[in-house]
Amino acid sequence: MTRSEFEHIAAQLRQKVLKVGLDFFGNREDAEDVAQDAMVQLWRYCEQIDSGRNISGLAVRVAKNCCVYLYRKRQAVQQRSYTEIGPRALRHPDTSDSPQELLEAEDTRRMMTEVVALLKPRERELFEMRQIEGLSVNDVSKQTGIPKPSVVAMVSAARKKVFTELTRRMKQ
């Protein structure tokens, strides 16, 4: 998806992520923060998404992550401690991670990207639809026109390949 294609649907996506923020925080100000954060992340990521794909599901997931991040950040400020922020994966790189943790997280992301790139194009597409967009097998089947048993089989094959390769690399 090009940046101009993203801009074309940005207003529609913004409404969706704003609603997620409003549901979570219950006030407009925080919801606007969530919407802005989520749109920036989608903007950075949009060129990695295939054109023609519906990314509203992904936008909602990103917005939920932004809500949790903001919530944890405020809790951490209240408690004056970062020990209970929660999973390391949820932390954004601008606040609490040490340089070493940031490098490790970056390495992990790069390794994951490399491993997924080894998949066949169709496998990769289905893997990402399930993994990144969070679609169910039914939704993937509807969007791609592939029968459900085939979707399950292809996603399973893709996951097993990624799992084997990731485990092998981590053992090295």
Next chain:
Amino acid sequence: MTNKNIQKLIDKYLAGETSPREEQRLALALSQHQDLPEEWESIRLMLGELTLGEAEYDAIMAQRNTRPSALLIALRIISSVAAIYLVGLFFYLQQEPVAKVETAYNNKVEKQQSAPQPEYCTEGTPREILMCYLERRQAQPDTYKQLKRMSNENK
């Protein structure tokens, strides 16, 4: 979630048969698990930050829906106390006022005190004097018994 259940979900995940909800549960369980084996660490990476974030989002929302806030609890207590007070007040107001006996505000007592009867039955015909005497005797039997006793002693 026990290790056995986690392993079952991982097998189901690798078979491509998990629902998005099950994947969220798995991501949450793995994020809370200490000392992950390498295989499970791979699954955690595969599930990714988005799945984990979504799981946390849903968990926080569910927690909010089940746990009432402190303000709500305070409001419930205040409204309960107010309701009990109002019910009590309603029943209290339903009672008819009972006049207290032998008080300054008792009309009957005031009437009796304000209009004292004459000491002796002296007015009226002899029959009326007799009836007056008998009524008084019935009303105050002790007094008349004592008078009778005194008159007998004087004889």
